[in-house]
Amino acid sequence: xxxxxxxxxxxxxxxxxxxxxxxxxxxxxxxxxxxxxxxxxxxxxxxxxxxxxxxxxxxxxxxxxxxxxxxxxxxxxxxxxxxxxxxxxxxxxxxxxxxxxxxxxxxxxxxxxxxxxxxxxxxxxxxxxxxxxxxxxxxxxxxxxxxxxxxxxxxxxxxxxxxxxxxxxxxxxxxxxxxxxxxxxxxxxxxxxxxxxxxxxxxxxxxxxxxxxxxxxxxxx
Amino acid sequence: xxxxxxxxxxxxxxxxxxxxxxxxxxxxxxxxxxxxxxxxxxxxxxxxxxxxxxxxxxxxxxxxxxxxxxxxxxxxxxxxxxxxxxxxxxxxxxxxxxxxxxxxxxxxxxxxxxxxxxxxxxxxxxxxxxxxxxxxxxxxxxxxxxxxxxxxxxxxxxxxxxxxxxxxxxxxxxxxxxxxxxxxxxxxxxxxxxxxxxxxxxxxxxxxxxxxxxxxxxxxxxxxxxxxxxxxxxxxxxxxxxxxxxxxxxxxxxxxxx
Numbered sequence: 001x002x003x004x005x006x007x008x009x010x011x012x013x014x015x016x017x018x019x020x021x022x023x024x025x026x027x028x029x030x031x032x033x034x035x036x037x038x039x040x041x042x043x044x045x046x047x048x049x050x051x052x053x054x055x056x057x058x059x060x061x062x063x064x065x066x067x068x069x070x071x072x073x074x075x076x077x078x079x080x081x082x083x084x085x086x087x088x089x090x091x092x093x094x095x096x097x098x099x100x101x102x103x104x105x106x107x108x109x110x111x112x113x114x115x116x117x118x119x120x121x122x123x124x125x126x127x128x129x130x131x132x133x134x135x136x137x138x139x140x141x142x143x144x145x146x147x148x149x150x151x152x153x154x155x156x157x158x159x160x161x162x163x164x165x166x167x168x169x170x171x172x173x174x175x176x177x178x179x180x181x182x183x184x185x186x187x188x189x190x191x192x193x194x195x196x197x198x199x200x201x202x203x204x205x206x207x208x209x210x211x212x213x214x215x216x217x218x219x220x221x
Numbered sequence: 222x223x224x225x226x227x228x229x230x231x232x233x234x235x236x237x238x239x240x241x242x243x244x245x246x247x248x249x250x251x252x253x254x255x256x257x258x259x260x261x262x263x264x265x266x267x268x269x270x271x272x273x274x275x276x277x278x279x280x281x282x283x284x285x286x287x288x289x290x291x292x293x294x295x296x297x298x299x300x301x302x303x304x305x306x307x308x309x310x311x312x313x314x315x316x317x318x319x320x321x322x323x324x325x326x327x328x329x330x331x332x333x334x335x336x337x338x339x340x341x342x343x344x345x346x347x348x349x350x351x352x353x354x355x356x357x358x359x360x361x362x363x364x365x366x367x368x369x370x371x372x373x374x375x376x377x378x379x380x381x382x383x384x385x386x387x388x389x390x391x392x393x394x395x396x397x398x399x400x401x402x403x404x405x406x407x408x409x410x411x412x413x414x415x416x417x418x419x420x421x422x423x424x425x426x427x428x429x430x431x432x433x434x435x436x437x438x439x440x441x442x443x444x445x446x447x448x449x450x451x452x453x454x455x456x457x458x459x460x461x462x463x464x465x466x467x468x469x470x471x472x473x474x475x476x477x478x479x
Contacts, residue, residue, distance in 0.1 A: 118322075120318060120320050120322040121322060121324065123276055123318065123322060124318065124322035124323070124324065124381075126276065126307075126311060127274060127276065127311055127315070127316040127318075127385070128311065128312070128315075128335065128336035128340060128384065128385070128388060129308040129309070129311040129312035129336060129340040129341075129388070130308070130335075130336070130339060130340055131304060131308055132304065134339055134340075138335065138339055139324055142326050143325065143326050146326070
């Protein structure tokens with residue numbers, strides 16, 4: 001039996017796919033920015049000199065690192081409204097789950113990156129009268145981020161792909177739209193192939209760009 | 222007229238857990254002193270130096286800098302040293318490390334202006350003028366725009382010296398500044414340090430270069446077992462040591478001289 005590919009039927013619904021793609025990019029942007037920022041904050045807290053900052057950060061990391069994102073998303077979407085006096089949208093619930101999970105993982109990346117910096121760098125900063133906070137911002141992080149870039153790129157890719165989990169609670173992302181098209185046209189192979197291509201076409205240039213960035217930042221090393 | 226010492230150290234102790242490294246050190250450092258600190262490894266000489274700018278926090282004792290005793294006493298416990306107070310002292314006490322510890326992501330100029338800009342809030346133009354002057358002093362005027370990775374060990378250490386001097390400290394600490402250098406690079410760094418000493422700058426220098434200590438320092442301290450065993454002019458301590466530990470140390474160091 002020969003399978004006849006029919007991308008025409010997907011093309012007919014390109015407007016719906018386009019909407020899905022915009023929604024995917026929207027949730028990705030939210031999760032990327034919020035996840036990495038929160039991850040940095042928690043990574044710094046994990047490395048803080050203050051104990052009351054360290055242990056809540058550690059608890060957060062372990063809680064969200066060791067539970068599945070999909071379960072977190074379901075939890076925020078279905079369980080949260082029962083406990084709290086308000087409902088949250090599918091976008092909010094999915095973004096929350098992905099963000100918190102990514103924050104937990106990127107906090108570990110930041111902490112690990114910070115720890116690879118030679119203690120002599122801290123001492124040199126202290127010796128010229130810099131404060132802990134200034135040394136972190138001006139000396140340690142700029143060096144650590146360079147070393148973390150490959151790991152952070154991976155995290156970004158993971159976040160982008162994780163956004164498809166939002167379709168599980170009917171957030172109208174590109175995968176959700178493709179599933180609708182597939183169920184109308186009975187062409188799941190074509191619909192999901194288009195989704196895969198869309199992800200690759202968006203991600204690959206970004207990955208290439210980070211390689212270039214890595215090389216440019218490597219000057220001085 | 223008796224001048225107030227730049228630095229007064231009284232009853233300085235430092236322990237790392239059960240390891241009692243410094244066991245009571247007293248010393249007055251006067252303005253213009255160039256003090257060489259000698260001792261075998263493990264004698265506590267680096268720890269002593271690192272206590273003076275609070276890279277290590279003393280377990281006990283008092284350090285008085287420019288008339289002010291650093292930290293706050295607590296009854297029955299060791300002193301507390303708030304960060305805000307230490308950052309002020311450290312600006313006045315420059316330190317040069319064995320491993321240079323330059324900031325690799327900054328140019329040579331950036332390394333030297335960092336303290337001026339971030340700590341002293343100096344404007345960019347003034348900071349760079351100052352940095353260029355310090356670079357010229359250590360003979361590296363043409364390296365301002367280079368990154369540290371492009372410099373030799375000796376050049377890195379001279380940049381580190383310029384970085385410390387840029388803050389106009391009233392005391393310089395050198396922690397084995399030539400120990401990480403290839404032998405042929407040692408003299409360029411020692412020459413720079415000698416130049417600074419000749420300007421009359423107050424400095425303490427932990428070193429294994431006994432000859433350098435003899436020619437440049439006005440006082441030599443020999444440390445062993447966490448205390449100062451012998452102290453005096455180089456002529457006396459190095460040529461006519463009284464303490465058997467000093468005698469044994471110097472004998473080892475002069476073993477292969479000809």
